Amino acid sequence: MTSENFDNHTIFDRLNSLKEILENEEVKEKIDLEKLSYFQTVFSYINQRVKLTIPDLIQQTELDSLSTELDAGISQINSFLGNTNAGHLTNATNNFIAAINRIKNFPIPVAKADFNFSRKIAEFEKIAKSKYKSLEKEKDELQAELTNFKTDLTTKETEIQRLIKLIEGKETEIQNLNSTFQTDFNNIKSEHNQNFENDKKTYRAEIDKSKEQFKKEIDELKNSIDTDTSTLISKLETKLSEAKKLVNLIGNVGITGNYQNIANSHKKSANFWRVTAIVFMSIFSILLVWTIIDLSSEGFNWTKSLIRLIAAAALSYPATYAARESSKHRKLETINRNAELELASINPFIEGLSDDKKQIIKEKLVEKYFGNNRNNDFLDTKEEGLSIPAFEKILSAISKLKG
Template identity: 90%
Template sequence: MTSESFENHNIFDRLNSLKEILENEENKEKIDLEKLSFFQTVFSYINQRVKLTIPDLVLQTELDSLSAELNAGISNINKFIGNNNQGHLTNATNNFNAAITKIKNFPIPVAKADFNFSRKIAEFEKTVKNKYKSLEKEKDELKTEITKFKTDLTTKESEIQRLLKLIDGKETEILNLNSTFQTSFNNIKSEHNQNFENDKKTYRAEIDKSKEVFRKEIDELKSSIDTDTTGLVEKLETKHSEAKKLVNLIGNVGVTGNYQNIANSHKESANFWRGFAIVFMSIFSGLLVWTIIDLSSLGFDWTKSLIRLVAAAALSYPATYAARESSKHRKLETINRNAELELASINPFIEGLSDDKKQIIKEKLVEKYFGNSKDNDFLDTKESEGLSIPAFEKILSAISKLKG
């Protein structure tokens, strides 16, 4: 490869990155001494070999392979710095060993090597001293922490002893309190039992006395009740008779109330259909009058008159239907009014009769009013059907004669 390509190759960036990592003080403290010395020696060896390499005799692929191994080793060292996993240092060592194998095959000039072992030993000694200082610092910190821990432990032990003594004192105090409480409880229990027995005897005497008083009062009350029983039974029989009459009146209201409601409903329907029939009859009459008046005019039009008559004939049907419905509901109103009056007045008329005759009359009324009434037979009859075809022909004939 050319000298220009060799100088611009990223192998030099990799060496600079490795140098920065190994010169960092924090990294030196984290990496153990053996590994750190090995990495420094690898950097020094590869750096010198690269500087001695003849660019024209080295291949691009060989230099790329060496750069890749160095990059892998640097990545593993960075990973170790991040998570302190020793496995990454082992992988970095393997990467650097592979890099050393590759760098050995690079062509260099045949001359005395400028590798200074004395200098390397001096650097190693310096590294060991720095590492020792770091260890001494850590030792002092650990010693301070241990001393502080011992002091704290002593304080805690003293506190524990104080608490133990306090607990012993509280235990004695609790035992004394328990003994005092037990003695007081026994005294109170004895006093309570004695008071309870005394109160029990007192209450028993009062109860016996009250029982005797109540027994005398009950006997007097029983005698009074026996005396008043006869008069009370007579009053109850009188009230019973009055209640029967009242129940009959209430029953009549319950029976006739539905007939009254039905009659009111038919009345409303009859009034509605009557108004409906009046409206259509008025329109029908208006059309006929208009047609007859139009016969006397000079510009008589048969077509218009015929349309008016047809319209009048069409209006006669709803008018007739409305009149028939109004009549039907009016008759049903009358029937229900009569039934209401008959049922409401039946009890006063039969009140003086015997119970057997009352029963016979009520059975006949049942046959008449409940399910066997024939007052609605008029619903099956047919009413007139409004303006029929023959009637319509007669109207047309009369109009023709008037026109002639």
């Protein structure tokens, strides 16, 4: 290892750090004298051995190992200063022992040993005096704190005695108040019980009286309700009978009203077809009369007469159809009006009969008026209009008149 590398090695920084820590006042106060002296001796020994080491004969790894052990020991001392755990000092001691074992193997000149035990003793005495002063200072501080504590304790004791006397006075006062309260409470309780018994008797009498009165009123109300209920039931039965009659009347009006409407409709249709038939028949008659009158004239024209007769014959068919439709609607009008009159008069007619007979008669009327299709029987009746034979007879009559 070269001298330059040796001079720049971190071992010297570690030694300086250890020296600064051991000279710190906090370290001197917290670490006991034996440990502190040991650490000082370790520093002096290692520092002297490093200074005497021959750089050319030592290996880089040996210095690195020594530096590592010193750094670990310094870290343990710093940890102790942080939490005052004695285990850190033990670990630091072990690290320094390992460092001593390593530095023993460093090559040094035999004649250069300058370790001075007298100076070491003087330094130990100096450290001991410093430690003693620190202990004296700590003792004075503890003495002052103890004096203050005694003074405060005396003050607190005086205050406690005063509070005890005050509590004793309050206790006597509370006992007196309790006795007075108990006496007043017993008096009030006795008076309240007496008043309660009196009020109880009064209320019982009033309740019994009210009970009898309520019972009497309830009986009267019950009798009144029974009487009113009987009257009300009788009235309701009367109204029910009237309602039944009214319902029957409304039903009859509804049924007969429909028949009346149908009859009126057929009446209008019959009148319409009657007017239509009269119109066609009038035209037919006019044509016939015109043809007959034309027969007696000098300039008789068979062609015109034939056309008139054909036109008259053609008009006979709608006239016949209109007359037949008018007759049909007239018959339907008559049937519906008869049904209306019969249905409207059936209830007054059977009013005096029993309900069973009324029901039998109504069942027969149902068979008569509903679902028997008797109103359409006349539709099968055929009426003849002006037929071809009738038309030939008319032509024959006209020829005879011409001859």
